[in-house]
Amino acid sequence: MEIINVIPRGYCQGVVRAIKIAKDTAEKYSDYPISMLGMLVHNQYVVNECTHLGIHCLDDKKASRLDLLDKIDSGVVIITAHGASEEVYQKAKDKGLIVVDATCPDVMKTHVLVKEHVKDGDVIYIGKKNHPEAEGTVGLSNHIHLVTEEKDLDNLGDLHNVLITCQTTLSLLDTNHLIQKTKEKFKDAKVAPEICNATRIRQEAVLNLKNIDVLYVVGDPHSNNTNQLKKSAEKVGIPNAYLIENANDIEENQIKGKNRVAVTSGSSTPTALTNDVVSVLKKYAETGILDKDIVIVERCKTAKNGD
Numbered sequence: 001m002e003i004i005n006v007i008p009r010g011y012c013q014g015v016v017r018a019i020k021i022a023k024d025t026a027e028k029y030s031d032y033p034i035s036m037l038g039m040l041v042h043n044q045y046v047v048n049e050c051t052h053l054g055i056h057c058l059d060d061k062k063a064s065r066l067d068l069l070d071k072i073d074s075g076v077v078i079i080t081a082h083g084a085s086e087e088v089y090q091k092a093k094d095k096g097l098i099v100v101d102a103t104c105p106d107v108m109k110t111h112v113l114v115k116e117h118v119k120d121g122d123v124i125y126i127g128k129k130n131h132p133e134a135e136g137t138v139g140l141s142n143h144i145h146l147v148t149e150e151k152d153l154d155n156l157g158d159l160h161n162v163l164i165t166c167q168t169t170l171s172l173l174d175t176n177h178l179i180q181k182t183k184e185k186f187k188d189a190k191v192a193p194e195i196c197n198a199t200r201i202r203q204e205a206v207l208n209l210k211n212i213d214v215l216y217v218v219g220d221p222h223s224n225n226t227n228q229l230k231k232s233a234e235k236v237g238i239p240n241a242y243l244i245e246n247a248n249d250i251e252e253n254q255i256k257g258k259n260r261v262a263v264t265s266g267s268s269t270p271t272a273l274t275n276d277v278v279s280v281l282k283k284y285a286e287t288g289i290l291d292k293d294i295v296i297v298e299r300c301k302t303a304k305n306g307d
């Protein structure tokens with residue numbers, strides 16, 4: 001069995017930055033209660049690491065960022081890498097909280113773009129419903145309209161000076177398709193695709209794979225960019241693509257008799273988790289025995305940089 005390391009994969013700069021901000025905050029404000037508005041990045045191991053540092057994660061997927069703020073009375077609040085609307089920052093300040101901003105610069109770039117455009121126009125924002133990044137961006141103005149699928153276009157009436165843009169972690173192929181469909185309805189619309197470079201090059205690496213029997217995508221099921229890597233594999237006809245959280249999720253029947261097994265990971269997945277998966281697969285390739293006796297959570301604490 002051959003094991004193919006898909007490059008690039010793993011942590012992006014936005015995630016490395018957010019983790020550093022969280023660690024620095026835990027150190028600087030060690031005497032204060034510290035909360036974060038949702039998962040810092042979409043990976044439970046990273047969130048666990050923050051919890052070990054004394055940061056409380058307010059993780060209710062059904063609650064908006066504004067609602068989550070109601071659960072904090074004092075101390076420090078960390079805005080996650082996905083960003084938030086101005087209303088959230090204002091409410092936090094009104095409550096007397098110290099605001100620490102871990103928003104990824106790529107997300108901020110989209111915010112600047114849409115805020116400028118809505119001064120004299122409408123924005124059609126292609127994004128995922130109930131995703132914190134989409135919530136934060138759409139919440140910037142009533143002139144930003146969320147489109148998740150083609151049928152959402154039917155709900156859009158007359159719009160003025162339209163700009164089409166999107167969430168940073170979407171599928172390249174699906175988004176291009178939806179942009180085309182949007183352009184058919186709003187023929188004069190300008191297009192500013194905002195899928196970030198980290199998402200793009202990780203997807204392209206998967207889309208360019210050849211003759212792969214199995215692909216493991218290591219990451220958290222809540223991570224949109226991780227899910228898109230699995231979907232990319234399905235789009236290029238890789239017959240078996242599995243999203244796994246760690247090496248313990250590998251099953252022998254997934255790899256038995258397979259020749260070429262590839263491994264990638266989402267941009268919020270700690271490198272140690274992906275290395276564990278590769279180690280387990282290598283051992284299986286050498287001995288035919290699936291050995292998953294690996295202490296993942298402890299090793300996860302040492303992960304700092306991506307692949």
Ligand code: SF4
Nearest residue numbers: 012014104106168196
């Ligand atoms: Fe930023 Fe892109 Fe990484 Fe998200 S995936 S944190 S937008 S660089």
